Each structure stands twice: as structure tokens, then as C-alpha cells.
Amino acid sequence: MGRVYNFSAGPAVLPEEVLNEAAQEMLDYNGSGMSVMEMSHRSKPFQEIIDTAEADLRDLMGIPDDYAVLFLQGGASQQFAMIPMNLMKNGTADYIITGQFAKKAYSEAKKYGKINVAASSEDKNFSYIPDCTALPVSDAADTIYGTKYKELPDTKGKPLVADVSSCFLSEPMNVSKYGLIYGGVQKNVGPAGMAIVIIREDLIREDVYPGTPTMLKYKTHVDAKSLYNTPPAYSIYICGKVFKWLKRQGGLEAMKERNEAKAKILYDYLDQSRLFKSDVNPKDRSMMNVTFVTGSADLDAKFVKEAKEAGLESLKGHRSVGGMRASIYNAMPIDGVKALVAFMKKFEEENL
Amino acid sequence: MGRVYNFSAGPAVLPEEVLNEAAQEMLDYNGSGMSVMEMSHRSKPFQEIIDTAEADLRDLMGIPDDYAVLFLQGGASQQFAMIPMNLMKNGTADYIITGQFAKKAYSEAKKYGKINVAASSEDKNFSYIPDCTALPVSDAADTIYGTKYKELPDTKGKPLVADVSSCFLSEPMNVSKYGLIYGGVQKNVGPAGMAIVIIREDLIREDVYPGTPTMLKYKTHVDAKSLYNTPPAYSIYICGKVFKWLKRQGGLEAMKERNEAKAKILYDYLDQSRLFKSDVNPKDRSMMNVTFVTGSADLDAKFVKEAKEAGLESLKGHRSVGGMRASIYNAMPIDGVKALVAFMKKFEEENL
Numbered sequence: 001m002g003r004v005y006n007f008s009a010g011p012a013v014l015p016e017e018v019l020n021e022a023a024q025e026m027l028d029y030n031g032s033g034m035s036v037m038e039m040s041h042r043s044k045p046f047q048e049i050i051d052t053a054e055a056d057l058r059d060l061m062g063i064p065d066d067y068a069v070l071f072l073q074g075g076a077s078q079q080f081a082m083i084p085m086n087l088m089k090n091g092t093a094d095y096i097i098t099g100q101f102a103k104k105a106y107s108e109a110k111k112y113g114k115i116n117v118a119a120s121s122e123d124k125n126f127s128y129i130p131d132c133t134a135l136p137v138s139d140a141a142d143t144i145y146g147t148k149y150k151e152l153p154d155t156k157g158k159p160l161v162a163d164v165s166s167c168f169l170s171e172p173m174n175v176s177k178y179g180l181i182y183g184g185v186q187k188n189v190g191p192a193g194m195a196i197v198i199i200r201e202d203l204i205r206e207d208v209y210p211g212t213p214t215m216l217k218y219k220t221h222v223d224a225k226s227l228y229n230t231p232p233a234y235s236i237y238i239c240g241k242v243f244k245w246l247k248r249q250g251g252l253e254a255m256k257e258r259n260e261a262k263a264k265i266l267y268d269y270l271d272q273s274r275l276f277k278s279d280v281n282p283k284d285r286s287m288m289n290v291t292f293v294t295g296s297a298d299l300d301a302k303f304v305k306e307a308k309e310a311g312l313e314s315l316k317g318h319r320s321v322g323g324m325r326a327s328i329y330n331a332m333p334i335d336g337v338k339a340l341v342a343f344m345k346k347f348e349e350e351n352l
Numbered sequence: 353m354g355r356v357y358n359f360s361a362g363p364a365v366l367p368e369e370v371l372n373e374a375a376q377e378m379l380d381y382n383g384s385g386m387s388v389m390e391m392s393h394r395s396k397p398f399q400e401i402i403d404t405a406e407a408d409l410r411d412l413m414g415i416p417d418d419y420a421v422l423f424l425q426g427g428a429s430q431q432f433a434m435i436p437m438n439l440m441k442n443g444t445a446d447y448i449i450t451g452q453f454a455k456k457a458y459s460e461a462k463k464y465g466k467i468n469v470a471a472s473s474e475d476k477n478f479s480y481i482p483d484c485t486a487l488p489v490s491d492a493a494d495t496i497y498g499t500k501y502k503e504l505p506d507t508k509g510k511p512l513v514a515d516v517s518s519c520f521l522s523e524p525m526n527v528s529k530y531g532l533i534y535g536g537v538q539k540n541v542g543p544a545g546m547a548i549v550i551i552r553e554d555l556i557r558e559d560v561y562p563g564t565p566t567m568l569k570y571k572t573h574v575d576a577k578s579l580y581n582t583p584p585a586y587s588i589y590i591c592g593k594v595f596k597w598l599k600r601q602g603g604l605e606a607m608k609e610r611n612e613a614k615a616k617i618l619y620d621y622l623d624q625s626r627l628f629k630s631d632v633n634p635k636d637r638s639m640m641n642v643t644f645v646t647g648s649a650d651l652d653a654k655f656v657k658e659a660k661e662a663g664l665e666s667l668k669g670h671r672s673v674g675g676m677r678a679s680i681y682n683a684m685p686i687d688g689v690k691a692l693v694a695f696m697k698k699f700e701e702e703n704l
Contacts, residue, residue, distance in 0.1 A: 011391055019387050026374055034665070038360065038364060043360075191389040192584060193583070211562075229428070232545030
């Protein structure tokens with residue numbers, strides 16, 4: 001079989017150009033006579049790889065100089081503990097709970113202090129983004145935590161923390177509005193096994209929660225520039241290639257246009273379909289993860305199976321939601337979305 | 353340049369066969385139409401990859417059924433915290449300090465309880481393995497911690513914990529003698545960004561150190577079979593290929609013979625050289641990491657530089673020790689060791 005269109009929510013599709021380069025360099029990176037997988041993390045060629053990756057990411061996102069960029073292991077799940085362990089000076093934080101992962105982050109944070117739910121959309125299975133214009137921010141709160149927002153909440157001067165795993169590098173964002181931004185890279189950026197953390201320098205502290213492991217202190221990694229111990233070197237290398245690819249595409253403004261165009265094709269079809277429908281509040285729809293259902297679990301299963309046979313992979317929805325989910329990240333070409341809609345139309349005709 | 357002989361201590365040389373396979377499968381793993389980097393960790397093909405990797409590792413090492421095998425992020429450095437957080441029921445452990453990393457592990461463990469130094473070779477810059485035949489084991493000790501041993505210490509019935517990063521899969525070991533074995537994979541097994549942990553089931557506990565992050569509880573990962581969150585999928589895939597390669601080489605008995613033969617070539621030369629000498633106690637010499645010096649820092653630097661020009665890479669010793677270090681892990685072919693010795697002979701003639 002040739003390459004499929006892979007709608008997996010993560011690990012997810014990567015640009016073919018990046019994979020081709022990685023394959024070509026597998027036995028000899030840039031004349032070094034070895035694979036990046038075999039290269040000492042203290043070597044000059046690797047230092048150049050990690051420095052270039054950081055510089056390109058700073059350039060793409062316009063990261064201000066007073067923010068540190070970290071390449072860390074443990075994925076977003078480890079951040080659920082690192083954030084409260086490192087950031088809660090007064091032992092208090094407010095959380096905005098907009099999905100399963102925000103809920104996990106909230107549960108983990110409760111180990112380390114007094115956590116308030118400032119807003120939640122769990123009442124409707126996270127199908128909308130709660131109104132955050134007049135958030136009941138706790139006076140004592142060290143941070144306000146949430147996942148992607150359409151409109152940034154008014155945090156009344158408290159540092160805002162955001163999990164951007166699902167929308168990382170899919171559009172420009174104003175980094176200076178946040179205290180800390182993090183995301184697992186396995187959705188929109190690179191291979192699983194790494195999180196990127198962007199943290200404002202005044203939030204990097206020595207006096208963290210008692211008993212915080214050295215590896216879970218941001219300061220450890222900031223001081224060592226992500227080389228405190230052997231880093232996830234191959235992931236950094238692939239992410240670096242993706243950053244270069246994004247720059248060749250025209251940067252994040254261009255990606256936003258492309259991503260909006262892709263999402264529009266799918267939502268326009270969904271809005272007029274007599275078989276498929278989207279359960280998400282239209283104004284809160286994600287550009288990256290498009291969920292839809294037929295209304296029948298049997299028909300949903302049939303759709304996923306037949307789509308797979310047609311080379312449209314990993315369309316099954318998350319266990320907690322059911323139905324279908326098409327993740328159409330940066331690396332999903334517009335032709336993949338068109339192929340999906342064409343297949344949905346055919347399926348609709350055959351099964352209505 | 354073609355492939356060099358890479359003597360890096362880690363990340364380190366991998367079998368060329370493994371890299372060739374990985375390159376070939378980069379855009380389409382086994383007819384899936386996608387790279388392993390792009391594959392959902394909840395998909396059937398990935399489940400097969402991780403299951404096969406675990407089964408092959410169990411087979412290679414003869415891991416008993418009452419031990420769990422975990423593929424975790426964070427490297428050995430994260431284990432320095434996880435071990436005391438999870439294993440110290442009584443808050444006490446004895447440590448055997450035989451190197452820089454054992455010392456780091458000891459410093460980290462002190463955060464979580466009363467840690468005794470049962471033995472140490474720091475007095476002579478870790479150039480020998482302390483006598484562990486009559487170890488002063490604390491009555492209250494939960495575990496005895498150390499790195500690689502030639503003779504296992506008598507732990508008086510306490511669980512023995514060992515960091516085997518440097519000798520992982522280089523020879524057979526009797527897993528049942530240990531409570532927990534762990535190692536970063538980036539030396540002898542696969543790409544950086546993963547540790548393998550082999551833990552006896554009775555040591556997996558719910559009532560860990562207060563405030564232990566969910567991601568740092570062994571139970572989290574045992575219950576989820578290393579799939580609690582997105583795992584370092586590509587590392588698992590490459591390690592799985594290395595396990596298959598090791599089986600094709602004849603398993604760990606055969607690797608031990610090969611590794612002994614390789615080390616002998618180098619030590620035999622060192623023992624008669626008039627320029628180079630080894631500082632390590634002969635009975636405690638490592639089969640994997642061969643350190644040597646000329647006695648002159650300038651000449652050491654000249655050697656490292658000229659060796660590099662001759663395609664013999666990463667021979668510079670660790671910052672804390674100086675001199676030279678040739679790591680000759682499983683994937684270093686015997687021809688690489690012969691080439692190194694030939695170069696050393698030539699250098700000796702030219703510089704004596």
C-alpha cells in the first residue's frame with residue numbers, strides 16, 4: 001500500500017518531506033558518518049541541531065527573549081504535575097476545565113495545593129468553551145490553567161498557563177499573554193516522547209514544592225538548556241525539521257489560512273449533510289480536531305471500517321466521546337480532507 | 353564520508369541493519385501506509401510493536417513472570433527519583449556509590465528518606481568496585497542500590513536495585529537476584545529518551561511517597577502496560593529491532609563472548625603499551641567502557657583530534673575523569689576495535 005491519509009489524533013501525520021529527509025540521513029547525518037540516534041548529545045553536530053531547533057521555534061512563534069524554551073520528556077501528562085509543583089508559590093490555582101485532559105491536569109494539581117474550578121464545560125461533555133470573560137479568579141491564585149481558548153480569559157493579572165498540544169503551531173499566538181505554554185509534540189509537531197514548554201523567566205523558581213524531583217524542576221532544565229541529562233535527541237531533530245518545513249510553508253500565518261481552508265471544507269459539508277452532524281457548539285469548533293457522528297453507533301463503526309479500507313485511517317473518535325474524529329493537523333494535506341469529504345458523501349448516499 | 357567507528361558513551365552506535373530497516377520503513381511501516389512516528393499508540397500495529405518488543409526482551413533476558421517490564425520516559429535520571437519515591441516503605445535505603453551517576457542517584461534519594469552509604473569508591477575517583485561481600489546493610493533498609501557489580505553484594509534479603517545503563521544486554525544476568533533493574537536505553541539498546549525498568553511485582557505499590565506525580569508511580573505504568581499516556585513510540589520500535597538483532601546474533605551468551613573478545617583486544621594492547629595506560633583496577637575493568645590516558649593532557653587532546661580525523665569518533669573521556677574513553681557496546685563491530693588499536697599503535701610510534 002502507498003501512503004494513507006492518516007487522521008489520527010496523535011501520534012499523527014508528519015510532512016512527507018520531513019520523513020524523506022530523515023530516511024536519507026538515517027545512516028549518515030550531514031557527513032557525520034552516524035545517525036542522529038547515535039550521536040553524543042554533547043557533540044557539536046547535536047548542539048547545532050538543538051540550537052537551530054530552538055532558534056527556528058522562537059522565530060516561528062515570535063517568542064520574547066524573557067521566555068525560556070524547553071524540550072522535555074514525559075509528554076503533557078508529566079506537565080500536569082510539573083506545573084503545580086513549580087508554579088504554585090501560594091499553593092492556589094484556578095483551572096478552566098474544557099476537556100478530558102484539562103480534567104486530568106486538574107486532578108493531578110489537587111495533590112499540590114488548593115485548586116479551584118474557575119469554569120467548566122463538563123456538563124455538556126466538553127462540547128463548548130465556557131464563557132471566560134468574567135472569570136471568578138481567586139485572589140490567592142498563582143496561575144490560571146486551561147487548554148486552547150478562542151478568546152483569552154481575563155486572568156486579572158495572574159499568569160495564564162495553557163496546554164496547546166492540539167493546536168501547537170497551527171496558527172500564530174501571542175506568547176506574551178501567557179505565563180507558560182506547553183504541549184506534547186506528537187500531534188502537530190513531531191514524534192511522541194517529548195513536550196515543549198515555553199516559560200516566562202520570572203516563573204522559574206528554586207523554591208518549588210517540597211520533594212519535587214530534580215528532573216521535574218523547570219530550573220534544572222532551564223539552567224542546562226534542555227541538556228541536564230540525555231535529551232530525547234531524535235525527537236528534537238525531527239521537530240527541528242518540522243520547524244524548517246513550517247518556515248518553508250510561509251510560517252504560522254500561512255498555516256492558519258491553510259488550516260482554516262481545510263476545516264471549512266469539512267464543516268461546510270457537515271452543516272448540510274443529512275447523515276453526519278457535528279455536536280460541538282459552532283462558535284467553539286476546533287480547526288484541528290473535527291468530531292462528528294451519524295447518530296447510530298453501528299453506522300459509525302461501519303463508516304470507520306469502510307473509510308480505513310479506502311485509505312482514510314484512524315477516524316474512530318476518542319473512547320470518552322465515541323463517534324468519529326478527524327484530526328487535520330498542519331501536515332494533513334488539503335487533498336486528504338477533500339478525499340475524506342468525497343468518501344463521506346458516497347457513504348451518505350449509500351447509507352441514508 | 354562513510355560510516356565512522358563511533359565510540360560515544362551514549363547516545364551510541366546502533367547496528368547498521370537496524371538503521372537500514374528503519375530507513376526503509378520510514379514512510380510506510382509494514383504496509384500500514386504510515387511511519388511508526390505517525391501511528392496512534394492505540395492502534396493494532398503499534399500494540400503489536402510494543403508487545404513483540406516486551407516478549408523479545410523477556411526472552412533475551414529470561415525475565416521471570418513475576419516481573420513487570422516498563423518502557424518509560426525520562427531516562428535513568430528520572431529513575432533516581434522514582435526508585436526512592438516508590439520503593440522506600442520504611443523511608444530507608446542503602447546505596448553503593450561506584451560512579452558519578454550512582455552519586456547523583458544517592459543525592460536525589462536523600463530528598464525522600466534516610467539514605468546510608470553502604471560502600472563507595474569515591475576515594476579513588478571510582479576506579480574500583482568496593483568489596484561488597486560483607487556490606488553493612490541497615491536493618492531498616494528497604495532496598496540496596498548500586499550500579500553494575502561483578503559479584504552481587506549480599507543484601508541480607510533486602511531487594512537489590514541496579515542501574516545497568518552501561519551494560520544493558522551486553523551479557524546474561526540473573527534477573528531473579530534483583531528487585532528492580534533499570535537503564536537508559538541510549539547506550540546499548542536504542543535511541544535516547546527512554547528507560548527500561550524491570551520490577552518485581554511485590555515492589556509495585558499504591559502507597560508511595562506523598563506527592564509522587566502520577567507519571568512517577570510505577571503502578572500507573574504497570575496497570576496501563578506502558579500505555580498510560582503516549583509512550584516514546586519510536587524508541588520502543590527501534591529497541592524492538594535491536595532485540596530482534598540480538599536474537600539473530602545468538603542472544604546474550606553470544607554477545608558476552610563477542611564483547612569479551614573485543615575488550616580483550618583493547619586491554620591486551622593497553623597492558624603492553626609504553627604510551628597508553630588504563631587507570632582502572634584490572635579486576636574491575638568494564639567490558640563496555642574502556643578508559644585510558646597517555647599521562648599528558650596535551651597528548652590526550654592530540655590523540656582525540658587525530659583519531660577523529662581517522663574516522664574514530666567520540667573518544668574523549670567524561671568531563672569528570674578526562675583522558676580517553678572508548679565505549680565498545682554491543683553494536684561496535686570487532687573491526688572497529690581492531691581499527692582503534694591499529695591507530696593507537698601508530699600514534700604510540702609517532703609520539704613516544
